[in-house]
Amino acid sequence: MDAGHDGGMTAQAAAAEIDRTSRQVRRRARWQGWLLLAVAVADFGFYIAVGSASHNVSRALSPLPLVLVAVIFLVASRQPVIGRDAGRVNRPYIVAALVAAVAGLVLYQTVMPQGFSGWLVLLAAFMVSPFLAGAWRWLRW
C-alpha cells in the first residue's frame, strides 16, 4: 500500500489491511496481560513472605503494595496502545482482587495457622487468582 497515495483499493486489499492492523494493535495491547501476570507473581510472593515472616519483617514489607501500584502506573503510562474497553474489562478483576485480598486477610487472621504452611500457599493462590484470570483474558485476546 502506497504511503502517500490514497487511490482506490480492492475489497480484498481493504479486508487484509484491516486484519493486519487490528492484529498488530491487539498484540501490542497484550502488555496488560503481562502486567497482570507480573502483579500476580509479585503479589503471590508478597503474601507468602508476609504470611511466613515474623511480625517485624511483615511490617517492614507492608509498603510493598504501594510500590507495586506506583510501578503499575509507571509501566501503563509508557505503553503506546490501550486495549479496547480496558477500563471495563479490568474493573471486575481489580474489584475481585480487592475482595479476595480482604477475604484472605480475614481468613488468615481468624482460622488459618500462623506461619508458612500449605494453607498459606493455597490462600495466596486464591488471593491472586483474579489477576491470573485478568492476565488470561488479555493474553488470549
Next chain:
Amino acid sequence: MAPLVKTGGSHPRYRLDDMIHAPVRLSIVSALAAADQVDFRFLRELVEVSDSLLSKHMTLLEDAGYVEITKGYQGKRPRTWYTLTDAGRDAFAAYLTALHEIVGTAGDQQPPATDGRGPHARS
C-alpha cells in the same frame, strides 16, 4: 480485481465511506477501532507514513468527527494520543458491513486473510 469506484447505486460499494476507504486512513481507523487509545509513534510505525502525512490524515479524520486527539506530556516528552469517537466507530462498523457484503458477493475466489476473527473482528 479493479479498484472500487463509487458512482451511485445500490451496490454495497456505494456505501463505502470515502473518509475511511483510502489506504492510509483505512489503516488508521482500523488500528484505532481495535483499541481505546493509540499513540502517535506507534501509529506512524504501523501505518508506515511520515509524521506530516499522518498528521494530515489525523486532522481530516478529526474534522470529520471520527477521531479525538489528546495531547499531553510523558515527563518532558510530548505525546499525542488518538481515540476513535462513537461516530468513528459507527462509520467503521458501517464500512465493515459494506466491505463484508462486497467480499461476500465476490464469492470464494479470493477470501481475505484473517486471523480467525474475520474482517468484522472487533473486541
